[in-house]
Amino acid sequence: MFPTTAAVRLTPEAVEAALSASASMQRSPRMAEGATTDAVAGQVAWAPAKSLWVGGMSAAALAAPFAATPGALALFVVTTAVTVCLGHSLGMHRRLIHRSYDCPLWIERLFVYLGTLVGMAGPFGMIRQHDLRDWAQRKPECHPYLAHRSSLVRDGWWQLHCELALTHPPLLIVEPRVARDPFYRFIDRHWQLQQLPWALVFVARRSG
Numbered sequence: 521m522f523p524t525t526a527a528v529r530l531t532p533e534a535v536e537a538a539l540s541a542s543a544s545m546q547r548s549p550r551m552a553e554g555a556t557t558d559a560v561a562g563q564v565a566w567a568p569a570k571s572l573w574v575g576g577m578s579a580a581a582l583a584a585p586f587a588a589t590p591g592a593l594a595l596f597v598v599t600t601a602v603t604v605c606l607g608h609s610l611g612m613h614r615r616l617i618h619r620s621y622d623c624p625l626w627i628e629r630l631f632v633y634l635g636t637l638v639g640m641a642g643p644f645g646m647i648r649q650h651d652l653r654d655w656a657q658r659k660p661e662c663h664p665y666l667a668h669r670s671s672l673v674r675d676g677w678w679q680l681h682c683e684l685a686l687t688h689p690p691l692l693i694v695e696p697r698v699a700r701d702p703f704y705r706f707i708d709r710h711w712q713l714q715q716l717p718w719a720l721v722f723v724a725r726r727s728g
């Protein structure tokens with residue numbers, strides 16, 4: 521699945537140094553390539569777990585208009601703003617993935633936790649998805665799954681219900697600071713459960 525290690529010369533320390541220098545805005549420092557690494561050849565296949573997860577949330581959202589109250593609407597607006605803006609955008613993307621600003625570790629962890637609540641993936645899953653796409657889009661050619669170059673309907677089906685398996689993918693090397701962080705390891709392992717405590721609190725308050 522991965523390129524032969526002889527062809528991979530990227531070390532975790534080199535990844536950390538590149539990220540500290542904000543190099544990820546111009547290149548993909550976590551991606552190690554071998555002689556055969558290729559962004560084009562690959563197969564898109566239905567991913568049952570992902571499809572059921574996203575499909576279940578989409579189906580629940582269709583029922584939302586019939587259960588809406590002013591309080592539920594306010595909760596939707598506030599939790600969406602907090603998780604998408606502070607969590608996904610500022611935490612996962614700008615800080616964890618691109619290291620485009622500095623902050624104390626507790627703020628980074630809080631924002632990354634809020635980003636995990638979005639329900640797309642945990643910290644390592646988000647780094648993997650993002651960096652693979654950025655790496656591929658910087659190549660002269662890449663698979664249409666990674667370029668979003670299909671029709672709207674097919675791209676929507678692919679992104680929400682399928683996964684791409686590249687025939688010769690690059691090797692992802694996550695910087696040790698993040699890879700060894702016990703908090704990130706925990707929320708990545710159980711990322712789909714992170715919404716559950718909040719859901720229980722909100723449902724209990726509504727019925728209480």
Ligand SMILES: [Zn+2]
Nearest residue numbers: 613617618650
């Ligand atoms: Zn990015």
